[in-house]
Amino acid sequence: MAAFGLLTYIAASCWLAFIFPQSVLAFLLVEASFLLLCYVPAPPKVKLFLGALVLLVLLPSLGAINGYYLEIAIQIGIYVALALGLNIVVGFVGLLNLGFVAFFAIGAYLWAIFGSPQANEFIAGGFFPLSPNWFFPFLLLSIAVGALTGALLGLPVLRLRGDYLAIVTLGFAEVVRAVFNNLDKPINFTNGPKGISPITKPPLFFKPWLEFFGWEFSDATLYPMYFYFLVLLVVFMIIIVTRRLEDSRIGRAWKAIREDEMAAAAMGVPVVRMKLLGFAVGASFASAVGVLFAAKQVFINPESFTFMESIGVLAMVILGGMGSIPGAILGAAGVTILNLQLLKGLSLWLNGLRQSGTILTLPLLGSYPLSELPVQFEPAKYERMIFGLILILMMIFRPQGILPPRRDQKR
Amino acid sequence: MELALEILPQVLLDGLVLGFMYALIALGYTMVYGVLEFINFAHSEIFVLGAFVGVEVLLWLQDAGHLAVLHPGFVLLLVIVAGMAISGLAAMALERVAYRPLRGSPRLVALISAIGASFFLQDGLRLFESLWRNTFYLNYPTLDVLDQTLPLASNLVVPVKSLLVIATALLSLAGLHFFVNRTRVGAAIRAVAQDPETASLMGIPVNRVIALTFFVGGAMGGLAGVLFGLHYSLVNPYSGFAPGIKAFTAAVLGGIGNIPGAMLGGMVLGLLEAFAGSYLSILTDGAFGAEYKDVFAFVVLIAILIFRPKGLLGETVREGRA
Numbered sequence: 001m002a003a004f005g006l007l008t009y010i011a012a013s014c015w016l017a018f019i020f021p022q023s024v025l026a027f028l029l030v031e032a033s034f035l036l037l038c039y040v041p042a043p044p045k046v047k048l049f050l051g052a053l054v055l056l057v058l059l060p061s062l063g064a065i066n067g068y069y070l071e072i073a074i075q076i077g078i079y080v081a082l083a084l085g086l087n088i089v090v091g092f093v094g095l096l097n098l099g100f101v102a103f104f105a106i107g108a109y110l111w112a113i114f115g116s117p118q119a120n121e122f123i124a125g126g127f128f129p130l131s132p133n134w135f136f137p138f139l140l141l142s143i144a145v146g147a148l149t150g151a152l153l154g155l156p157v158l159r160l161r162g163d164y165l166a167i168v169t170l171g172f173a174e175v176v177r178a179v180f181n182n183l184d185k186p187i188n189f190t191n192g193p194k195g196i197s198p199i200t201k202p203p204l205f206f207k208p209w210l211e212f213f214g215w216e217f218s219d220a221t222l223y224p225m226y227f228y229f230l231v232l233l234v235v236f237m238i239i240i241v242t243r244r245l246e247d248s249r250i251g252r253a254w255k256a257i258r259e260d261e262m263a264a265a266a267m268g269v270p271v272v273r274m275k276l277l278g279f280a281v282g283a284s285f286a287s288a289v290g291v292l293f294a295a296k297q298v299f300i301n302p303e304s305f306t307f308m309e310s311i312g313v314l315a316m317v318i319l320g321g322m323g324s325i326p327g328a329i330l331g332a333a334g335v336t337i338l339n340l341q342l343l344k345g346l347s348l349w350l351n352g353l354r355q356s357g358t359i360l361t362l363p364l365l366g367s368y369p370l371s372e373l374p375v376q377f378e379p380a381k382y383e384r385m386i387f388g389l390i391l392i393l394m395m396i397f398r399p400q401g402i403l404p405p406r407r408d409q410k411r
Numbered sequence: 412m413e414l415a416l417e418i419l420p421q422v423l424l425d426g427l428v429l430g431f432m433y434a435l436i437a438l439g440y441t442m443v444y445g446v447l448e449f450i451n452f453a454h455s456e457i458f459v460l461g462a463f464v465g466v467e468v469l470l471w472l473q474d475a476g477h478l479a480v481l482h483p484g485f486v487l488l489l490v491i492v493a494g495m496a497i498s499g500l501a502a503m504a505l506e507r508v509a510y511r512p513l514r515g516s517p518r519l520v521a522l523i524s525a526i527g528a529s530f531f532l533q534d535g536l537r538l539f540e541s542l543w544r545n546t547f548y549l550n551y552p553t554l555d556v557l558d559q560t561l562p563l564a565s566n567l568v569v570p571v572k573s574l575l576v577i578a579t580a581l582l583s584l585a586g587l588h589f590f591v592n593r594t595r596v597g598a599a600i601r602a603v604a605q606d607p608e609t610a611s612l613m614g615i616p617v618n619r620v621i622a623l624t625f626f627v628g629g630a631m632g633g634l635a636g637v638l639f640g641l642h643y644s645l646v647n648p649y650s651g652f653a654p655g656i657k658a659f660t661a662a663v664l665g666g667i668g669n670i671p672g673a674m675l676g677g678m679v680l681g682l683l684e685a686f687a688g689s690y691l692s693i694l695t696d697g698a699f700g701a702e703y704k705d706v707f708a709f710v711v712l713i714a715i716l717i718f719r720p721k722g723l724l725g726e727t728v729r730e731g732r733a
Contacts, residue, residue: 094519096519096522096523098526156713156717157713157716157717160716160720162518162522163450163518163519163522164663164716164720166450166519166522167450167656167659167712168712168713168716171656171709171712171713172709174705174706174709175706175709178703178705178706179706181702182699182702182703185698186697186698307652308530311526311530314523318523377538377541377542382534382537382538383534384530384531384533384534385530385531385533385534385538387527387530388526388527388528388529388530388531388532388533388534389527389531390527391523391524391526391527391530392509392527392528392531395513395520395521395523395524395527396509396512396513396524399516399520
């Protein structure tokens with residue numbers, strides 16, 4: 001019965017989105033179907049089937065009509081992957097990492113430098129940009145590089161107490177950003193604040209197959225779809241790895257460290273090695289997503305990797321619930337939708353009001369011509385305020401998050 | 412080499428000015444850490460708030476036509492007192508709203524709330540100034556007295572505003588030292604820092620002392636903000652981040668929780684930064700220059716935490732649970 005209701009809801013919301021391809025509201029309803037999938041009681045197989053139906057069929061078809069939907073979905077996917085990575089460090093191991101974006105930046109720059117003519121600046125021979133076929137090897141390489149930098153950062157600082165560690169990771173991220181920002185001299189490695197472009201996109205290895213079946217697409221329509229499925233695949237793999245880790249020896253060791261470090265050490269958990277491993281795993285996720293991000297954006301510069309991004313991802317993890325995989329996904333999706341759709345929509349709506357010249361009349365307060373609404377008042381520009389509010393309110397009223405991990409619920 | 416010697420006095424002066432500012436901000440971090448063992452991440456916004464109060468008061472005086480008439484000493488006093496009072500009150504309000512409900516919860520919970528408060532205040536200031544002045548990049552009105560310079564030597568020109576920063580900071584640091592070490596209230600603060608439970612058994616109102624600590628630390632931050640504005644003229648809601656993080660580094664460098672340590676750490680870091688900014692490019696033949704001076708503080712911070720976590724003057728940090 002519930003399954004039938006779900007199906008009806010999904011069908012109705014998608015139908016609405018098909019009819020009104022420009023409507024933010026209709027797309028939000030489609031997105032809300034995942035929330036319903038989470039909460040409505042139904043057999044897991046049905047849920048899985050419906051979720052796959054929406055993710056694999058309905059969303060891409062909606063995206064074919066309005067490319068903006070795909071863009072949003074890709075962004076959400078990227079943040080979900082980042083949130084899952086940070087969730088390991090903050091949620092499982094209990095270490096506050098305020099510089100998570102540094103690993104994302106390292107992955108992005110790894111592919112950006114070698115996947116663009118940039119590397120010719122310091123390696124002679126004109127080998128660069130590398131051909132698109134190198135994208136997947138670099139995706140794998142980025143996992144190793146991310147893990148290595150995570151461990152390298154962790155090695156000296158993991159002995160620090162929690163709050164010092166947080167500040168040091170913040171400092172590390174700022175150092176990384178400053179280095180990318182300034183390493184255009186003496187040798188031009190990163191092209192400084194001007195950024196790097198054009199970055200090679202992944203190979204369209206399936207194009208001959210499509211042509212074989214007689215389907216002709218231009219690259220411009222193919223790429224967003226391709227990135228969507230690529231991000232989906234990466235997120236899916238991250239979810240599987242995280243779930244397998246969570247209940248393994250390693251995951252249990254992490255949680256033991258989070259709950260009580262001394263007790264864990266007394267029980268024979270190799271604390272420093274496990275913390276390092278957690279750091280490395282989280283960092284490798286972020287770094288791999290960074291490669292994807294660089295290829296999708298075609299252009300990157302240090303501006304994309306500020307402290308605010310780290311805090312944004314932290315807000316996602318905390319909103320969803322530290323240590324909870326569904327929580328991290330929900331938090332990432334929620335905050336991204338809030339930022340990219342709700343706030344932007346609100347800004348556009350206010351702009352429309354301003355230009356329409358309506359005069360707002362309130363009883364007792366008098367009338368106020370909306371055209372005098374200050375131009376600076378644009379909700380989309382106040383993401384920091386939103387992140388800040390999420391962090392404070394969650395800490396005070398619901399520190400365990402919206403979807404806390406199961407084990408905590410039992411207590 | 413001659414160039415290096417030639418600019419030395421000026422570099423020292425710049426370093427002193429920076430150092431006093433860092434010292435003033437670092438006091439806020441270190442005092443709060445002393446009583447609560449908690450990093451008040453939003454302290455950098457309290458500092459910026461002081462700078463904004465200063466510019467608002469000056470602009471208000473200017474619009475009312477008083478700025479040219481009043482004695483500049485009086486104007487400065489007014490601006491400084493207003494900045495200190497409002498920043499101090501804001502820090503107290505922050506403690507009441509965002510930190511007190513979390514007292515007793517794990518250390519990281521309070522830190523996350525503080526980070527949230529920091530972000531909220533940044534955009535809150537931006538929103539307020541956007542609605543009020545339609546811009547959030549504000550310029551301090553010029554005061555003729557401050558723009559004068561005293562040429563002491565051929566290679567040392569001392570601007571009056573640098574003197575103002577140094578004199579005010581020295582005066583308030585001395586005042587604070589007296590307040591904490593020689594008054595009853597100061598003794599209460601030290602008692603709470605040592606052991607809140609015993610202090611409360613001795614009849615010290617711990618909550619009020621903590622609020623007072625926030626007020627004093629916030630007021631010092633506000634003073635630093637006003638001085639920052641008067642010295643560098645331009646402020647925006649985000650200009651607190653870098654000085655804030657450097658002042659925190661200064662507090663850790665001196666030994667967090669230790670008031671003389673914060674002053675010393677501020678001076679050392681300010682001088683180091685001024686030297687790095689001027690000499691890095693000379694030493695490396697222009698390969699690395701002043702653009703790395705912001706990174707410098709972080710490298711210092713990471714190095715101290717690894718090699719001497721207790722700082723220059725601090726005691727060993729107690730091993731607590733994060």
